[in-house]
Amino acid sequence: MTPQAFRLPEGGRVSRDEPVGFVFDGVRYQGYRGDTLASALLANGVHMTGTSIKLGRPRGIFSAGVEEPNAVVQIEAPFPEPMLPATTVELFDGLVASGLPGQGRLSADPDPARYDAVHAHCDVLVVGAGPAGLAAAAAAARSGARVVLADDQPELGGSLLGTREVLDGCPAAEWAAEVGRALEAAPEVRVLRRTTVFGYYDDNHLVAVERRTNHLGPLAPAHLSRERVWRIRARRVVLATGAHERSLAFADNDRPAVMLAGSARAYVNRYGAVPGRRAVVFTTNDSAYAAALDLAAAGVEIAAVADTRPERGEWARRAEQAGIEVLTGHAVVGTEGERRIASVTVAPLDGGSPSGAPREVAADLLLVSGGWNPVVHLFSQAGGRLWYDAELGSFVPDSCRQAVDVAGSARGVFHLSGCLADGAAAGRRATEAEGFAVEEPLALPRAAEEPRSPALPVFVVPGPDGAGSATHFVDLQRDVTVADLARATGAGMSSVEHLKRYTTAGTANDQGKTSGVLTSGAIAHLLGVDVGALGTTTYRAPYAPVSFAALAGRDRGVLHDPVRVTALHDRHVALGALFENVGQWKRPWYYPREGEDMAAAVLRECRAAREGVALMDASTLGKIEVRGPDSGIFLDLLYTNMMSTLKVGMIRYGVMCRADGMVFDDGTVIRLAQDRFLMTTTTGNAAAVLDWMEEWLQTEWPHLRVHCTSVTEQWATVALVGPRSREVLGSLAPELAVDNDAFPFMAWRDTAVAGIGARVCRISFSGELAYEINVLPWDAPALWDALLGAGGRLGITPYGTETMHVLRAEKGYPIIGQDTDGTVTPQDLGMGWAVSKKKPDFIGKRSHSRPDTARPDRKHLVGLLPDDPAVLLPEGAHLIDSEVLPAPPVPMLGHVTSSYRSAALGRTFALALVRGGRDRIGERLYAPVGDHVVPVTVASPVLHDPEGTRRDG
Amino acid sequence: MLLIPCPWCGPRDEAEFHYGGQAHVPYPEDPAALTDEEWARYLFFRDNPKGPHPERWSHADGCRRWFNAVRDTSSNEILAVYRAGEPRPVIA
Numbered sequence A: 001m002t003p004q005a006f007r008l009p010e011g012g013r014v015s016r017d018e019p020v021g022f023v024f025d026g027v028r029y030q031g032y033r034g035d036t037l038a039s040a041l042l043a044n045g046v047h048m049t050g051t052s053i054k055l056g057r058p059r060g061i062f063s064a065g066v067e068e069p070n071a072v073v074q075i076e077a078p079f080p081e082p083m084l085p086a087t088t089v090e091l092f093d094g095l096v097a098s099g100l101p102g103q104g105r106l107s108a109d110p111d112p113a114r115y116d117a118v119h120a121h122c123d124v125l126v127v128g129a130g131p132a133g134l135a136a137a138a139a140a141a142r143s144g145a146r147v148v149l150a151d152d153q154p155e156l157g158g159s160l161l162g163t164r165e166v167l168d169g170c171p172a173a174e175w176a177a178e179v180g181r182a183l184e185a186a187p188e189v190r191v192l193r194r195t196t197v198f199g200y201y202d203d204n205h206l207v208a209v210e211r212r213t214n215h216l217g218p219l220a221p222a223h224l225s226r227e228r229v230w231r232i233r234a235r236r237v238v239l240a241t242g243a244h245e246r247s248l249a250f251a252d253n254d255r256p257a258v259m260l261a262g263s264a265r266a267y268v269n270r271y272g273a274v275p276g277r278r279a280v281v282f283t284t285n286d287s288a289y290a291a292a293l294d295l296a297a298a299g300v301e302i303a304a305v306a307d308t309r310p311e312r313g314e315w316a317r318r319a320e321q322a323g324i325e326v327l328t329g330h331a332v333v334g335t336e337g338e339r340r341i342a343s344v345t346v347a348p349l350d351g352g353s354p355s356g357a358p359r360e361v362a363a364d365l366l367l368v369s370g371g372w373n374p375v376v377h378l379f380s381q382a383g384g385r386l387w388y389d390a391e392l393g394s395f396v397p398d399s400c401r402q403a404v405d406v407a408g409s410a411r412g413v414f415h416l417s418g419c420l421a422d423g424a425a426a427g428r429r430a431t432e433a434e435g436f437a438v439e440e441p442l443a444l445p446r447a448a449e450e451p452r453s454p455a456l457p458v459f460v461v462p463g464p465d466g467a468g469s470a471t472h473f474v475d476l477q478r479d480v481t482v483a484d485l486a487r488a489t490g491a492g493m494s495s496v497e498h499l500k501r502y503t504t505a506g507t508a509n510d511q512g513k514t515s516g517v518l519t520s521g522a523i524a525h526l527l528g529v530d531v532g533a534l535g536t537t538t539y540r541a542p543y544a545p546v547s548f549a550a551l552a553g554r555d556r557g558v559l560h561d562p563v564r565v566t567a568l569h570d571r572h573v574a575l576g577a578l579f580e581n582v583g584q585w586k587r588p589w590y591y592p593r594e595g596e597d598m599a600a601a602v603l604r605e606c607r608a609a610r611e612g613v614a615l616m617d618a619s620t621l622g623k624i625e626v627r628g629p630d631s632g633i634f635l636d637l638l639y640t641n642m643m644s645t646l647k648v649g650m651i652r653y654g655v656m657c658r659a660d661g662m663v664f665d666d667g668t669v670i671r672l673a674q675d676r677f678l679m680t681t682t683t684g685n686a687a688a689v690l691d692w693m694e695e696w697l698q699t700e701w702p703h704l705r706v707h708c709t710s711v712t713e714q715w716a717t718v719a720l721v722g723p724r725s726r727e728v729l730g731s732l733a734p735e736l737a738v739d740n741d742a743f744p745f746m747a748w749r750d751t752a753v754a755g756i757g758a759r760v761c762r763i764s765f766s767g768e769l770a771y772e773i774n775v776l777p778w779d780a781p782a783l784w785d786a787l788l789g790a791g792g793r794l795g796i797t798p799y800g801t802e803t804m805h806v807l808r809a810e811k812g813y814p815i816i817g818q819d820t821d822g823t824v825t826p827q828d829l830g831m832g833w834a835v836s837k838k839k840p841d842f843i844g845k846r847s848h849s850r851p852d853t854a855r856p857d858r859k860h861l862v863g864l865l866p867d868d869p870a871v872l873l874p875e876g877a878h879l880i881d882s883e884v885l886p887a888p889p890v891p892m893l894g895h896v897t898s899s900y901r902s903a904a905l906g907r908t909f910a911l912a913l914v915r916g917g918r919d920r921i922g923e924r925l926y927a928p929v930g931d932h933v934v935p936v937t938v939a940s941p942v943l944h945d946p947e948g949t950r951r952d953g
Numbered sequence B: 001m002l003l004i005p006c007p008w009c010g011p012r013d014e015a016e017f018h019y020g021g022q023a024h025v026p027y028p029e030d031p032a033a034l035t036d037e038e039w040a041r042y043l044f045f046r047d048n049p050k051g052p053h054p055e056r057w058s059h060a061d062g063c064r065r066w067f068n069a070v071r072d073t074s075s076n077e078i079l080a081v082y083r084a085g086e087p088r089p090v091i092a
């Protein structure tokens, strides 16, 4: 075929001096800059773009915009992108695409493009830059209000780009361009092109995506974001979102070259491409006549216009004057043609049904117009209600609680002069409502007054004898037919929401833009009810598909979540540590030496801590300073045990519960002064604990004179652990009396360590003699180096979180969040000793005497010793009391919460929550693992040094 | 995204706030004096109205203060905000 054989020699908004090469379904074609992929294909005579998802029927380009149900393509190059309507893909040199039956393919390679987001605030947001939107924005801008105008096309003008309408004697598109220039020049106006507003949320928060460089293809500059998400908070919104034309349900209404009439008009006028040589037009309303006349003017032979209306209106007379045959009271009842329409069959209508002799008309194009659906998606998302305008045959906006106005064809005003006036009025109302004075009203250009006669909405053209509707398609993208709907109504369904889910009508990625109202109309036809009473399905965001990459924006990779590292991070990296994520923190997990696997490294690190000296970075523990005269009272309410009696210079371990009595966090509290405490929290829970404290202080106990401050990052902490830790500390802290009497367990001292001001706490999370040395973060590397130096001859060994876990588990110290899950009380953990009997109240106390919390057979924390000392139980394994797995339901006794290899015990061991566990010590239980059962013996959770002889060295 | 008027900071995006459930459910004066059922009611039972609902909110990523708001649960409209400890305002 001749290249671009269907391109008009002139006219349209494409640049004929900028040819563009592209490939579709493996064939090389040429188009022009300004084309969409769809218009370029049509210019080359290509209608069919693929086959349908369910039935495999040939399908072609149906519309000229975002509503497209058929021509969904996979972009192959420059970067793969699935499921884009060809009608929205701007053509560029090097574009490679292919038709898609159904789902597309994501790239296996990471997307190299950048994406970002902008927050914007304005007085008036106008959505849509057709005649109504432009008039609204221009009217609003005159007042000095901050205006954002967003439109999804590369050029402003909306429908004016696709018609030959005239304003003040000039082409209407010129007026649009002029208004656009004036808006761009206004200081308080922002014009966003290629920007689709896809979500309308509470309090006038709207979200849009701007396609910034997609249209440049391989030439897109890498430093620019490809797409940008706009989060716009607007005081007032004017929706000028236009209308989508809809089809009708008649036999074989899905073949390639069946096209919406207004879209064909746009292809001719905007793109200079004729979608066929000989067309039949099928309409229920006036608008298709303008399309027919524009196509005829472009040289397309209009074989006939079939108009469902019996009367011959003014538009019909105009068509006849142009030599077009108009068949009033007629409908299309069928089509022929494989990869493209070859002929169209028309028949007279009688009482809504075909009657009389059908007539076959040869044609390669069928234009249809079943009426226009105002684009009410955003209005509906905003919470706006709709009503059914029977004359228009569509749903139009009613009221909305949000500050939103709808203008132009989006509210059913379909003539140009009306749209202009409607938009200008909406723009003025919006600014006046926000207190902006407008001097004189916007002067609007004059549009020709076109004749108007009422539409006759028809949704279904019944087949012969009212039977057979298996090719009467309502949803082209989901292959849903009137017959499918009839099956659903036949099964007793009568709600559109039920029918949608049963038939999948409207659930494809076009979200039923062209099919939704048609589906409602067809259901109403089947049920013999009023469309208005039936209603529509719910419109939900996004209005059009949005890529996850755009939504993610810059929050990808390392920017996905903040990464927190301690002051010693570089030291850990230099020592070859592997890291574990704990909340947002990177913590050293273990420090493998050459040839060591994790198990070997952890056994070595454990041995060092138990037999010599080891050190760990404990800086990530949450730290909260609590100050004020009532701090003791507050901590007594917060913790299960007594904190107010703690002496200055001493430390106490504490547990805190939720009001339901379940353990929430644990840590240590040190008393710095009479009115000043420093508490630690688990690493991952620091923010939640501070929030918890603030909540009680502000909402329940505002009379307490207490202030809480996070100081997690104000202190770096090194744990110095092991029987020889005292030697190391002593050698570095000459001013500190390190003997056990002068510096007992659970005491703290301020002193200099290696010449660095430090607070040393005698705390042990391993059961060994241990010190936690706190310094200012910038002193931490020097402290770390000094400790490594001083302990070098003793084989001082850095250890990570895995060794920390093994050491604490050998001592039965639970990790909140690992050995507990929000259903575990301190008593369940065997920590009744940490729950005060003396205090009149603390958070959770009352719950500990609830019948369920006081049950003797609750799950207790116990130790488990596998019979085979080499078997490592998987954490999460369930426990049962029979050697053979019984038939379901299997009675579960509990589960493994922690499981390790122990150097000190010379075997594996685990911690578990077991029903009535403390009364089962010595009993044999079984853990089903895979297809076998592991026998274990229940033991005390404290497996190492149960007498606690090691903590004083 | 609601626009929530913090009584201390003014209107801010919902994402800055933390929701704290029904307001005016005070911690009992003397929990020990309550029956199990009364205590369970405090712990586990909350209203779930369609319409105005007094709620606790915390401006977690802002001033970090707790306050109360009356929100219409059917429209998401915030009808009033007031500081913690103040009585629920009468809404016409």
Ligand SMILES: [Zn+2]
Pocket (backbone or CB within 6 Å): B006, B007, B008, B009, B010, B059, B062, B063, B064, B065
């Ligand atoms: Zn605030």
